[in-house]
Amino acid sequence: MGVSHPKAPWIPILLRSVIAAVYGAVTIFWQEPTVAVLALAGGIYLVLTGVSVWRMSALAKGCGVALVPAALLAAAAVYAVAGVLVAVVQSAEVFAYTAGAALLIGGVIELVLWFRARKQFVPARDWLITGVVGIGAGVLMPVFLTLPEGSHVQALLGVSGGAAVITAVILAISGLGLRHDASLARDSEEASKAVN
Numbered sequence: 001m002g003v004s005h006p007k008a009p010w011i012p013i014l015l016r017s018v019i020a021a022v023y024g025a026v027t028i029f030w031q032e033p034t035v036a037v038l039a040l041a042g043g044i045y046l047v048l049t050g051v052s053v054w055r056m057s058a059l060a061k062g063c064g065v066a067l068v069p070a071a072l073l074a075a076a077a078v079y080a081v082a083g084v085l086v087a088v089v090q091s092a093e094v095f096a097y098t099a100g101a102a103l104l105i106g107g108v109i110e111l112v113l114w115f116r117a118r119k120q121f122v123p124a125r126d127w128l129i130t131g132v133v134g135i136g137a138g139v140l141m142p143v144f145l146t147l148p149e150g151s152h153v154q155a156l157l158g159v160s161g162g163a164a165v166i167t168a169v170i171l172a173i174s175g176l177g178l179r180h181d182a183s184l185a186r187d188s189e190e191a192s193k194a195v196n
Helices: 010-029 035-063 068-089 092-117 122-146 149-195
Strands: none
Touching: 010 035, 010 122, 010 149, 035 068, 035 092, 035 122, 035 149, 068 092, 092 122, 092 149, 122 149
């Protein structure tokens, strides 16, 4: 994992992981979902993802990493606006195109930031995978509108929920690893102070 970042990046990473895990669980275990479930669960997921990305933007700004805060702020805004629109309109088509566009834009931003900032900003190291997952889900979601009326809601939940589960697992591993590294660094710092 390398050198840990001094500003506890594991907090927004784990926040986003928990949000994605809860949404993924809803999409897996909800029996016979309706368009309302798709819109409300998806809308809440997108808004909360926007909040977690905004928290990461604030962390990046505090760490002085160029370009990252503004790009993450843009991604957070896209997620939040898409989430509100999806929840209010409550249509499978709006969900597929709006949520798909938000995931696609967020994924592209993460992929670009992974390429440019992974050496300066520890959380960016995960954005290769989360970016590709977001892009894949964003591209696939409109494709599932061609399915019959009853099955396209399940397919949309399946694609977005599957992407959320993959994101949750990747970010949980990363966030817990960074948290462990931070606690080891703190313990060794305390031990060195005790010796002096």
